[in-house]
Amino acid sequence: MQKTVLHAAHLRAGAKMVDFGGWHMPINYGSQLEEHHAVRQNCGMFDVSHMTVIDLEGPDATAFLLRLLANDVRKLKDAQALYSTMLNPKGGIIDDLIVYRITENSYRVVVNAATRDKDIAWFEQVIKDFDCDMQERSDMAMIAVQGPQAVEVCDALLPLQLKELKRFTAAQHNNLFVGRTGYTGEDGVEIIIPETQAEALWNDLVDAGVQPCGLGARDTLRLEAGMHLYGQDMNDDISPLECGLTWTVRKEDLDFIGADALEDQRATGISKKHIGLVLEDKGVLRHDQELQDDVGNAGIITSGGYSPTSEKAIAMAIVDHAMNDTIHVKIRNKLLSCRVVKMPFVRNGKSHID
The missing domain is CATH 2.40.30.110 (Aminomethyltransferase beta-barrel domains)
Structure with a gap:
């Protein structure tokens, strides 16, 4: 079973650990209910280092993502983020993901942990036709800090002006990357940081009063927010038109993989x-x-x-x-x-x- 770089910190905090997609992850640190309310009322944090970070760079990076994703990355300016589905030729959802534009020719993509292998394989298959390089950033950890006080707490700890960040934008300082995104329905940030620095940041957040939270609270929070979970609310046999994600499908230049199948669904009736x-x-x-x-x-x-x-x-x-x-x-x-x-x-x- 795989472990994140914060595994020892979870054990020291008394976390109850479970198998989640082949990863040994905390389900809670005592009271799932208290963790849930901490995020809704104050501030909580989650180790999401099991998720997969992929960096893309090259003259065809934008063209590659336009082929790969149903949403339109051309809407993005530097440091902006976008939620999208990635479809198979039948219109089913291979995965949902967040993509950040770094520059005109470089992007960072975060995909789900449980779908890592098939996602990487699909990326590698499609990218062959494009002048674009991909790199999985297995050297990075990821901590999500969520709640009404999250940005204020992180702004005091990190060398970035996070209060000035708008929702679905990102900021970067050396190898520190912070997106104002999340999976709870609350304000907050997702911090991508070198593994060598992750435990120190986790401890600083604990010292600042941030509540460590497990997968249990993450699930109730995302459900309350109406956010989808891959493998339950969507999968390879469900299209975005059938599961409430029509808004993630672009309406112009329909040359992405799965577009024809979606058009057939619309024509025959969803x-x-x-x-x-x-x-x-x-x-x-x-x-x-x-x-x-x-x-x-x-x-x-x-x-x-x-x-x-x-x-x-x-x-x-x-x-x-x-x-x-x-x-x-x-x-x-x-x-x-x-x-x-x-x-x-x-x-x-x-x-x-x-």
């Missing part, structure tokens, strides 16, 4: 849609629970759980496009009532569920 749910009865919503409405349409919960902020059971689901709002979930052979709600469920620390 059969699925992505919705948010709140359980009206007592119970817990979980991944893979079956849904149905009163006229026979069906669906499946892709991500579900208890929302600590709203104190309700919430879920994201992919359902038949014709599904109406009279939805029931099957739990232990009982049909319980669900209500369709707009996502995100929580924004800026406050529940948006009526």
Whole structure:
């Protein structure tokens, strides 16, 4: 099992460790609920060094990304970031990722840990047709600091003017790279730093009062924010048009891989849609629970759980496009009532569920 450079720091802090995609990662440091609330109300941090950082450079770097990604990197100026899906020829999602433009001919891409091998293989296959070099930065660690106080705390510790950074932009100082991005629905930063410097920064953040948080809180936070998890809310057989990510697909110059398949879906009719749910009865919503409405349409919960902020059971689901709002979930052979709600469920620390 692989370990991040911060593994020993997690053990010293009493973290409960689990296998996550072949990595030995902290699920919590005691109370997952306290970690969740720390991010919503103050400041928490996550070791996300298991994620894969890829640097791209060359005269065809932009052209390569235009072929590889559904979103349009031409919208980016230097130091700006973009969220995108990466599709297979059938229009299914190979992965979702963040891409940062460094200069006109250089980019940094961060992809998911669990999909690292297939992502690297896909990059290497597509890049053959372009004058562009790729380098996996396995020498770097990554720490996400999230919450309403995150930027202020990090601004005091790092040699960058982070308060001046806008959302989805980045700043760099030597080998320190900081993006004002995250996976919690709160303000914050994601810090990419050489592995040799990561533990010192982690300890400085602890000394500054930042709460270490595990994968458990990261999952409830991203669910409340309506953010997708690869392998559940999307996969190789689900297109962005079916899982609520149509906004990541560019509308012009449709020469990216998977574009033809998406056009075919639009022409024949998109059969699925992505919705948010709140359980009206007592119970817990979980991944893979079956849904149905009163006229026979069906669906499946892709991500579900208890929302600590709203104190309700919430879920994201992919359902038949014709599904109406009279939805029931099957739990232990009982049909319980669900209500369709707009996502995100929580924004800026406050529940948006009526």
